[in-house]
Amino acid sequence: CSGSPLIHVNLPKRNICLVLPYSAPAPRLHVPESVLRMFKEQEEQEAPPDESEKHGGRLRTFPHERGNWATHVYMPYVAEEDFQGLLQALLCCARTYVPSLSPLPEFHISLSQVVVLRYHWIAPFVQSLKERLRSVSRFICRADQVKVYTNQTKTRTFLGLEVSSGYSKLSELVSEVDKVMEEFSLATFYKDPSFHLSLAWGLGDLSEALGGQRLQELQETVDGFEDSSSFLRIPGTEVRCKSGNKFFSFPLR
Structure with missing residues (x-):
């Protein structure tokens, strides 16, 4: 019986040794490379260190974690040549007081805070947005009031144009977006928001440097710019x- 698994059965006046056949452990199956790659694209890659010097000194609002997707809902605005001309005029005036201001590469009106989604939430989140927004009709709003904003941590300042008409329609959009946020236990938008187009930004709290008489000068630049009443009308056609x-993209009705 030596060298093999044994079972001893004690019977009266006898000791019987049963020899069981030996079997080696089954080898571990090889996982095909195609299976290993199946879900690779579903998760964001690990982010490199937050090298703020490569992003104009900007820092992340929240730390990156693998699989977390920063998510933002907004109404886009495609800037035409006349709008770019106004932006340059505003920057020329504002840089007299804050030389470090930089123009933003694109423009939009925010309808949500930046929230974090896990990858498997994205599809149902987007589907819910689609269902909520399909009944909202198109509209026109106007953004022509110069205003200075800072983020919650006072690490960045934005020069923007606040909406002066169309507030109720934007609020309707936010109401629908907020319902989706609540479905996923995410932060809703700010109460009594100041809807606006951000135009330029700078590091730190620059609200005092751009306030008072300086803000009035910037407003006069907008009011006196040729045809500004035309190209500052923003079409609300999609979210x-x-x-x-x-x-x-979610086209409005």
Whole structure:
């Protein structure tokens, strides 16, 4: 019986040794490479260190975690040549007081805070947005009031144009977006928001440097700019959602 698994059965006046056949452990199966790669694209890659010097000194609002997708809902505005001309005039005036101001590469009116989604939430989140927004009709709003904003941590300042008409329609959009946020236990938008187009930004709290008489000068630049009443009318024809590197569009009715 030596060298093999044994079972001893004690019977009266006898000791019987049963020999069981030996079997080696089954080898571990190899996982195909195609299976290992199946879900690779579903998670964001690990982010490199937050090298703020490569982003104009900007820092993340929240730390990056693998699988977390920063998500934002907004109404886009495609700037035409006349709008770019006004932006340059405003920057020329504002840089007299804050030389470090930089123009933003694109423009929009925010309809949500930046929230964090896990990858498997994205599809149902987008579907819920689609269902909520499909009944909202198109509209026109106007953004022509110069205003200075800072983020919650006072690490960045934005020069923007606040909406002066169309507030109720934007509030309707936010109401629908907020319902989706609540479905996923995410932060809703600010109460009594100041809807606006951000135009330029700078590091730190620059609200005092751009306030008072300086703000009045900037407003006079807008009021006196040729045809500004025309190109500062913003068509509300679609809502967009950006989640990580993915973009989704929701045309309004």
